[in-house]
Amino acid sequence: MHDKDHGRPHRPDHAPGEGRGDHLHPKGARRGRGPFDYGALRLFILALIADEPRHGYELMRIIEERTQGRYIPSPGVIYPTLAWLDDMGFVTTETEAGRKSHRITPEGMAFLAANRDRVDALLSRDWSSIEEDADPVRAGMQAVKSALVSALRHGDADAGARAEIAAILNTAAQAIRARAGTKED
Template sequence: MFGPKAMRGFFGGRHGPGFGHGPRRGRMFEKGDLKYVILDLLKDEPSHGYEVIRKLEERSRGFYSPSPGSVYPTLQLLEDMGYVSATQRDGKKVYAITDEGRKFLDENQRSIKDIWGKFGGGWDPEVASEIHEIRHDLMDLGKLFGQKMREGNVDRDKLARIRSVISTAAREIEDILREREDPGTTSV
């Protein structure tokens, strides 16, 4: 589960360090789900594309940051469908949900709730905070590793020791995570 190859996502995959980037086994959203999420974010106040990205990152507690290449085409699709309208404000296109968009949201509340549930909507706030801290610890470690690699301060011996530490930590993390699955254990 957490072998050295899996750790690539922690240490800087395709789009940088952290969960949600780099190699992954599944999609964050099923095809078409992003439109529900964006509409749900726009129901409270109009926003431009960057604000939608930022709000989604906040709402997902930092676990997902959509690319502009997925958000802007979805906003355009929603506009074409009549679910949002766009106006220019301070040189930016600002999107607001329409009555038709609100109706669509109301008709799809169950889907929206299920989608937000993927982001731990039911987690206890302390658990969510701890997950967020672990994620940032991994990101910081990935940044340090990348910085030292760029500086050339890592030789073969250090790399072997680092890999050994990561492998040991990964096995221990797997054991901890399996404790919850094993009915014979009482922790976690």
């Protein structure tokens, strides 16, 4: 069996989007895309679903809040991980009002119980003690991404606010190009 996205052999204990450089290194320096060690994101998601059934977007929002904006999972990470949890029999997926909701199964509860120490550590983690990315440009990009997600969540920003946000981003892009000595693409 091969991982569809990368042509590599698929590991049954490997959720899509996990374990590919998302390790937390000493002193909190990050490598790759996220602050979770191999397999930790699926445990984190499963623990959140154990509290109550959840939708994918709701999980993204909760993870952003729980990590104090230090990690905002993309749909490309959340939905394949949810599909993996469903394939493994750890969650069931139901459609409510046109949205998929994920509910933990007895097998999922057993998986959490078997990993209780790791789950407890994830849920009690102090995200404020994790040092920012050593690269200030990456840290700035993450700050902009977090601000945009917050400002545009659920389409709350009206047309005027969206135009103002676009102008701010365009001004920043022009300043960055000027600093780097590059022309607009």
